[in-house]
Amino acid sequence: xxxxxxxxxxxxxxxxxxxxxxxxxxxxxxxxxxxxxxxxxxxxxxxxxxxxxxxxxxxxxxxxxxxxxxxxxxxxxxxxxxxxxxxxxxxxxxxxxxxxxxxxxxxxxxxxx
Amino acid sequence: xxxxxxxxxxxxxxxxxxxxxxxxxxxxxxxxxxxxxxxxxxxxxxxxxxxxxxxxxxxxxxxxxxxxxxxxxxxxxxxxxxxxxxxxxxxxxxxxxxxxxxxxxxxxxxxx
Numbered sequence: 001x002x003x004x005x006x007x008x009x010x011x012x013x014x015x016x017x018x019x020x021x022x023x024x025x026x027x028x029x030x031x032x033x034x035x036x037x038x039x040x041x042x043x044x045x046x047x048x049x050x051x052x053x054x055x056x057x058x059x060x061x062x063x064x065x066x067x068x069x070x071x072x073x074x075x076x077x078x079x080x081x082x083x084x085x086x087x088x089x090x091x092x093x094x095x096x097x098x099x100x101x102x103x104x105x106x107x108x109x110x111x112x113x
Numbered sequence: 114x115x116x117x118x119x120x121x122x123x124x125x126x127x128x129x130x131x132x133x134x135x136x137x138x139x140x141x142x143x144x145x146x147x148x149x150x151x152x153x154x155x156x157x158x159x160x161x162x163x164x165x166x167x168x169x170x171x172x173x174x175x176x177x178x179x180x181x182x183x184x185x186x187x188x189x190x191x192x193x194x195x196x197x198x199x200x201x202x203x204x205x206x207x208x209x210x211x212x213x214x215x216x217x218x219x220x221x222x223x224x225x
Binding site: 035043045048056059101102103105106107 | 117144146148153154155156158161201203205212213214215216217218
């Protein structure tokens with residue numbers, strides 16, 4: 001079992017471009033969480049998805065950010081028109097059920113220049 | 114409200130014990146976790162404790178939970194230079210989506 005796979009590991013975008021971050025959960029896991037870690041801070045919850053459904057997006061900025069977890073393929077966190085303040089590490093975690101502990105991926109480090 | 118607090122820095126000498134503290138606010142938490150993060154890396158789950166337990170020991174790690182004071186601690190015995198990292202505590206909420214609330218992290222520096 002390869003664990004939670006995130007790619008790319010590092011992503012550099014110019015202001016105004018789009019960033020697409022991918023997360024493949026562990027095999028058999030249908031619950032995916034996205035967290036953001038700003039420099040020198042802890043992780044903050046962004047969004048929780050089950051296959052094809054957004055369950056809780058209370059931590060996600062209302063504009064420019066979107067997430068999906070299609071029936072087939074990885075979960076995608078999409079940031080449109082990136083700004084410098086979006087520079088952070090974005091972590092994905094998956095679980096087999098929402099009340100089980102979850103496993104984190106290694107993160108995608110987004111740098112906006 | 115949901116808030117988890119940790120002190121920012123801790124410095125210890127190699128071979129000494131380290132104690133990292135955490136306070137949380139949500140009384141309905143089920144599990145409380147300790148994660149380790151090395152520079153540029155992801156989060157490694159070190160240990161966790163269920164909220165009806167007082168203590169859990171796992172090799173060099175001891176977790177103590179004071180539910181009355183909502184205080185969690187992680188003790189690392191015989192601290193080594195390889196233990197230098199940021200340590201996060203997190204609580205898993207029982208309501209709704211079981212999201213985790215993380216502390217700001219304690220940066221542990223082990224001096225040789």
